[in-house]
Amino acid sequence: MAITSAELGAGRTTIALYLALAAASLGQRVLLVDASLREPGLHTALGIANTSGVGELLAGTTPHPYWQGLLQQHSERLWVLTAGQGSGRLSSEVGVALLQEMKAAFDWVILDTPPQLTDSETHRLLTVVDGALLALRLNHTEREAFTNVCKDYSLSFPNKLLGIVVNGAPPPKTTAKREQESDIPADGLRQPVSV
DSSP: OEEEESSTTSOHHHHHHHHHHHHHHTTOOEEEEEOOSSSOOHHHHHTOOOSSSHHHHHHTSSOGGGGGGGOEEEETTEEEEOOOSOOOOTTSHHHHHHHHHHHHHOSEEEEEOOOTTTOHHHHHHTTTSSOEEEEEETTTSOHHHHHHHHHHHHHHOTTTEEEEEEEOOOOOOOOHHHHHHSSSOTTSOOOOOOO
16 A cells, blocks of 8 residues: 655645554554655654665665565564665566565555655556545645646556545534533543443
8 A cells, every 4th residue: 555645744644654554553564654755754763773775676786585684563464665875766677576575474564655746666666556545635735746646546546545534634623611511531541341
């Protein structure tokens, strides 16, 4: 699955990370891959090193059969493959073969991709992934950019878009009266009920 966006700053990395954590917490074996080789951010979000990863595999400095040796285990069921320092295209023949091996080894492979309108790599990756989530940030993502990406999905990848994730939505407004009338305490936690 690819996590995409029209532009930088929509929250792709955060969405990819939390989706990976959620799937791992449900017992799934998850590989989270930083496919944004030009502007990687996953290592920063996780506070881990980005010394070698996808780039080295694509450039051939790390032999393809040893890709699992580059994985960093984040939790019991979550592994991370950073972008690394090399270059190349994950949508290349070598990259697609690597993705197929990853898909065979894990229940979920989640790709944190570059912005769709600024890097053609994302467009090529969409041809090989099973599906994608499109991230947008309210009051940040330009309407025209969002429209162009939606048209791209509609014309080129009609069955790939699984959903749209909206970031930056304000929290729901509550009133003191609504909280008083609710059976849910103000801190949002219910007390256990014995039966």
